[in-house]
Amino acid sequence: xxxxxxxxxxxxxxxxxxxxxxxxxxxxxxxxxxxxxxxxxxxxxxxxxxxxxxxxxxxxxxxxxxxxxxxxxxxxxxxxxxxxxxxxxxxxxxxxxxxxxxxxxxxxxxxxxxxxxxxxxxxxxxxxxxxxxxxxxxxxxxxxxxxxxxxxxxxxxxxxxxxxxxxxxxxxxxxxxxxxxxxxxxxxxxxxxxxxxxxxxxxxxxxxxxxxxxxxxxxxxxxxxxxxxxxxxxxxxxxxxxxxxxxxxxxxxxxxxxxxxxxxxxxxxxxxxxxxxxxxxxxxxxxxxxxxxxxxxxxxxxxxxxxxxxxxxxxxxxxx
Numbered sequence: 001x002x003x004x005x006x007x008x009x010x011x012x013x014x015x016x017x018x019x020x021x022x023x024x025x026x027x028x029x030x031x032x033x034x035x036x037x038x039x040x041x042x043x044x045x046x047x048x049x050x051x052x053x054x055x056x057x058x059x060x061x062x063x064x065x066x067x068x069x070x071x072x073x074x075x076x077x078x079x080x081x082x083x084x085x086x087x088x089x090x091x092x093x094x095x096x097x098x099x100x101x102x103x104x105x106x107x108x109x110x111x112x113x114x115x116x117x118x119x120x121x122x123x124x125x126x127x128x129x130x131x132x133x134x135x136x137x138x139x140x141x142x143x144x145x146x147x148x149x150x151x152x153x154x155x156x157x158x159x160x161x162x163x164x165x166x167x168x169x170x171x172x173x174x175x176x177x178x179x180x181x182x183x184x185x186x187x188x189x190x191x192x193x194x195x196x197x198x199x200x201x202x203x204x205x206x207x208x209x210x211x212x213x214x215x216x217x218x219x220x221x222x223x224x225x226x227x228x229x230x231x232x233x234x235x236x237x238x239x240x241x242x243x244x245x246x247x248x249x250x251x252x253x254x255x256x257x258x259x260x261x262x263x264x265x266x267x268x269x270x271x272x273x274x275x276x277x278x279x280x281x282x283x284x285x286x287x288x289x290x291x292x293x294x295x296x297x298x299x300x301x302x303x304x305x306x307x308x309x310x311x312x313x314x315x316x317x318x319x320x
Contacts, residue, residue, distance in 0.1 A: 001032045006072075008056060010043040016250055016279055017257060017270045019052055023059050024271035029068045037072030037094075041085060048081040050088045050175040051188040051279055054114045057093040058173050061116065062192035062274060070095070088175065089113045109135045111177040118171045119159060125174060126155055132176040133185055137282065142290040146237060153234025154189045154278050161276055162193030164202070183285040184247075190277035196220050196253040217256040218267045237293055238280065239265070244288040248281035 006026050013019045026035045039056070041048070063070050074096055076082040083102055085091065091098040093114060107113070109131040117125035129151055134144050155172060163170030176187035193199075197216040200208040211219065219225050221239040235251065242249040242260050249260040253276040259266050 001034075002029075003034045003036055004029050006035060006037045008037060009040040010048065010052065011040065012044065013052060014044065016052070016055065016252065016277075017268070019055055020252065020273050021271045023055060024273065026059055026063060027272055027274040029063060029066075031067045034069040034071060035063055037070065037074075039072065039074040041074050041076040041082060043081060047179070048084055049186060050084075050090075050111070050114055050177050051186050053085060053088065053090045054173055054175045054188050054190055055277065057090060057114050058190045058192055058275075058277070060094045061173070064095075087113075089115075107132070109178075112175055114173060114175045116171055116173045117155070117159075118169070122155065122159070126152055129155075129174055129176050129187065132178055133187060133282070136178050136185060137284050138287065140290070142294075143288060146241065146290060146294060150234050150238040150241065151189075154238065157234065158189055158191040158193070158276065161195065161199050162191040164194045164199055178284070183283060185282045185284060186280070187282075188277060188279045190275070192275035194275070195273075196251070196276055200225070213254045214256045214267060214269070217251065217253060217258050220251060220253075221258060221260075221265075235278075238278075240293045241288055242280060242282070244292060245283050245286050247283050247286075248279075250277075250279040252277050252279075 004025055006022060008019070008022055012022075029035050037056075037060070043049075060070055074091070076085075082098075083100070086098045086100050087102075087104065088111070093116070107128070112128045112132055115125050115128070130148060133151065134147050137143075137147070155174065158172030159170035161170070162172060170191070170193065172189060172191045174187070174189050176185060178185050194202075197211065197213045200206060200216050200220070201211055208216065208219070208225075221235045223233065223236040225236070239249055239260055243263050243265075246262060251258040252270065252273050255270055255272050257268055257270050259268060
């Protein structure tokens, strides 16, 4: 029985791989061990980003689900950033008490809480994510349909990978936040499952059995790459959208991560993340040519219109 100390200081982080570096040792814990978190919730940047908080929350939830004891404290200034962390349910998810002395106002399509989901809550959670992402980008209906498809595919992948090879009981966690002044949206979809390498190489019929972990990450955003349970289009279309949009995208799984930034795509070594997370930063003021991504003759827009009939999921049509 060991105690693993995890020191999280938000002043140190300007990128997700930096945070993974500090979180990674927690994934080596076994039942009977204790993982002790010392978290300094005072960020380096002007903003405290919920996508960083999501990684910490996901790690803690994973440890507890494995029967590993989690302890620790959070140091904060009890300022607006602390209140924001509480408002997006960070303290609640990691199991620490924080007395909210402010009125909770609804997200109103501007942000989501850090939200765990499973197959039973998939549609309600994806609708909340859709409200933030699609409603705040100046795009036509075709691009709305593409983004809707991509987000749903990535969320579904998280459920499948987190419960592989058994399907139906997987869990993921998401968050999204609009930054109007910066004209961008940040979102994350995360799981702590088997990861992309295992998902691609483990199936008996897989044609990717010989891929290394790094090769799997390099290939996962290419068109048609799938383990057989999907079309292999969600990550591809998402990455193409981000390139056209001039945004930022990280696909992190295992010991490697793919990074798209300013149209360039790199694959990098990193510390171990147990599962996969997808981070996207979307510029709300940069349009994307839908036809540069989608093939001719597709039925995506028809499918989108069929699904999103007025009030089909209780969505306010004025948001569109």
